[in-house]
Amino acid sequence: MSPRRKxxxxxxxxxxxxxxxxxxxxxLCDTGIKDVADQAGTSPALVIYYFGTKDALLxxxxxxxxxxxxxxxxxxxxxxxxxRDRLVELVRCSCSVGEAADDFDEWVLWLDLWxxxxxxxxxxxxxxxxxxxxxxxxxxxxxxxxxxxxxxxVDADAFALRLAALIDGLAILVVLKDPDVTRExxxxxxxxxxxxxxxxxxxxxxxxxxxxxxxxAASG
Amino acid sequence: MSPRRKxxxxxxxxxxxxxxxxxxxxxLCDTGIKDVADQAGTSPALVIYYFGTKDALLxxxxxxxxxxxxxxxxxxxxxxxxxRDRLVELVRCSCSVGEAADDFDEWVLWLDLWxxxxxxxxxxxxxxxxxxxxxxxxxxxxxxxxxxxxxxxVDADAFALRLAALIDGLAILVVLKDPDVTRExxxxxxxxxxxxxxxxxxxxxxxxxxxxxxxxAASG
Numbered sequence: 001m002s003p004r005r006k007x008x009x010x011x012x013x014x015x016x017x018x019x020x021x022x023x024x025x026x027x028l029c030d031t032g033i034k035d036v037a038d039q040a041g042t043s044p045a046l047v048i049y050y051f052g053t054k055d056a057l058l059x060x061x062x063x064x065x066x067x068x069x070x071x072x073x074x075x076x077x078x079x080x081x082x083x084r085d086r087l088v089e090l091v092r093c094s095c096s097v098g099e100a101a102d103d104f105d106e107w108v109l110w111l112d113l114w115x116x117x118x119x120x121x122x123x124x125x126x127x128x129x130x131x132x133x134x135x136x137x138x139x140x141x142x143x144x145x146x147x148x149x150x151x152x153x154v155d156a157d158a159f160a161l162r163l164a165a166l167i168d169g170l171a172i173l174v175v176l177k178d179p180d181v182t183r184e185x186x187x188x189x190x191x192x193x194x195x196x197x198x199x200x201x202x203x204x205x206x207x208x209x210x211x212x213x214x215x216x217a218a219s220g
Numbered sequence: 221m222s223p224r225r226k227x228x229x230x231x232x233x234x235x236x237x238x239x240x241x242x243x244x245x246x247x248l249c250d251t252g253i254k255d256v257a258d259q260a261g262t263s264p265a266l267v268i269y270y271f272g273t274k275d276a277l278l279x280x281x282x283x284x285x286x287x288x289x290x291x292x293x294x295x296x297x298x299x300x301x302x303x304r305d306r307l308v309e310l311v312r313c314s315c316s317v318g319e320a321a322d323d324f325d326e327w328v329l330w331l332d333l334w335x336x337x338x339x340x341x342x343x344x345x346x347x348x349x350x351x352x353x354x355x356x357x358x359x360x361x362x363x364x365x366x367x368x369x370x371x372x373x374v375d376a377d378a379f380a381l382r383l384a385a386l387i388d389g390l391a392i393l394v395v396l397k398d399p400d401v402t403r404e405x406x407x408x409x410x411x412x413x414x415x416x417x418x419x420x421x422x423x424x425x426x427x428x429x430x431x432x433x434x435x436x437a438a439s440g
Contacts, residue, residue: 027339029249108338115331117396119247124396131398161400162409165389170381172388176337176344178351180381189382196417 015040015047019061024105028058028112055116059126062113065106066130069093070137083145084200088210090141091194094167095174095187097211104183107175110168135160145198152199159197166193184211235260235267239281244325248278248332275336279346282333285326286350289313290357303365304420308430310361311414314387315394315407317431324403327395330388355380365418372419379417386413404431 018040023031033054037044051057073093077086096104117124139160145151167190173181181189188207195202238260243251253274257264271277293313297306316324337344359380365371387410393401401409408427415422 027335029336030339111331111335111338114392114396115247115335116249118328118331119250127396128398131393132400135400158409158412161390161393162386162413165393165409166382166386167389168392169385169388172334173351173385176334176347178348180352180355189378189385192378193382 011042011046012050013064015042015050015057016061016064019057020065020106020109023058023061023112024108027108028054028116033057055120055123058109058112058116059123062106062109063126063130065109066133069106070133083141083148083150084198087138087141087145087194087198088191088206090138091163091167091190092187092210094171095183095190097183097187104171104175107171111172111175131164135164138163142198150198150200152197154197163190163194166190187211231262231266232270233284235262235270235277236281236284239277240285240326240329243278243281243332244328247328248274248336253277275340275343278329278332278336279343282326282329283346283350285329286353289326290353303361303368303370304418307358307361307365307414307418308411308426310358311383311387311410312407312430314391315403315410317403317407324391324395327391331392331395351384355384358383362418370418370420372417374417383410383414386410407431 015036019036022035022039026035031054033044033047036057037047040047047057051060073090076093077089080086080089092098113123113127117127135157139156142151142154142156142159146153146156167186170181170186170189174183174186184207187210191202191207194200235256239256242255242259246255251274253264253267256277257267260267267277271280293310296313297309300306300309312318333343333347337347355377359376362371362374362376362379366373366376387406390401390406390409394403394406404427407430411422411427414420
């Protein structure tokens with residue numbers, strides 16, 4: 001890779017990070033290309049050169065945030081032998097429990113992505129690919145758990161579809177700060193569903209252990 | 221009520237119907253007040269006089285569509301003695317199975333509402349009130365079914381929260397035309413969850429009967 005290409009990649013990531021921040025704060029309707037350029041310390045022309053349209057920037061910003069999420073989650077589940085533990089960790093990461101309070105902010109980009117996907121075929125295609133990746137990730141863990149005798153023999157794809165939909169529906173409430181649903185409650189509601197359908201135990205002690213701040217859990 | 225006030229109410233409904241159509245078709249970002257005025261056969265000034273802003277128009281258009289939904293659902297469940305039947309009908313209406321293909325179109329307004337609610341406190345407040353009304357409606361049927369011995373003694377509020385979130389998450393996929401989820405599949409996935417958690421039976425025959433077009437079901 002040439003030095004010029006490396007520089008471009010760094011700049012591209014910088015613009016995507018800025019786009020995540022600005023769109024999460026203002027919403028897509030009220031975000032201009034110039035706002036993103038200002039936040040990234042670059043020019044609107046360069047942002048347009050890289051991404052073309054605001055919709056494309058949104059889709060790429062979310063794909064970028066998703067890739068960070070998968071990398072983070074892959075780290076978190078690495079070395080976990082049990083499928084149950086991997087599923088719990090996957091759900092915990094998607095609920096951002098035990099993480100910094102603003103880790104949930106990126107969820108707000110999904111709201112814009114869904115709204116735009118209804119009207120823009122390119123955004124719809126990107127949405128579909130990201131959702132399918134997520135459901136496949138859930139489905140694989142379920143199949144692994146079934147092969148290991150940890151989980152009940154439910155339809156893994158139907159389960160993945162339902163769990164992913166439940167997470168989306170609850171995440172809407174959390175990101176919109178609905179007083180009835182905190183991140184911790186979202187996590188518990190999802191885990192009750194997983195435990196009930198896949199046939200493993202999920203107790204208040206499990207919930208308490210896993211909703212502690214990560215640092216406290218590590219040191220205490 | 222004076223004749224003038226009656227005329228105003230009729231005009232207001234006309235504008236709201238037009239807003240539902242235009243926002244569903246173009247999305248909120250790309251909808252102008254003028255588009256709604258043109259569709260309603262009135263002037264932008266009058267639309268602004270009644271609603272103030274595009275966000276307020278969106279929230280009122282969705283509240284208007286929701287009221288039609290509740291009135292339609294109330295008609296559909298009137299006279300059903302069993303809580304199970306009322307719950308099935310409520311879920312069927314929210315999945316629009318057996319209805320005209322475009323009956324699901326109003327769901328797309330929710331995507332815009334969620335996206336705007338993240339940034340506009342007024343829209344957030346309206347969203348919360350509509351969601352709470354929906355969860356209360358579900359929770360009441362669950363309690364009635366529990367009192368009648370039809371349903372298992374689950375936590376009715378937690379169940380309502382999970383079912384409402386599941387419906388939202390699946391509706392996103394249906395409205396975005398995800399190839400993995402039709403309205404009929406959405407209905408079946410929701411009913412599997414209801415039947416499993418509340419402890420009643422839900423068979424392929426139930427599903428088949430209820431996903432037939434309404435007219436065919438009535439005549440045959």
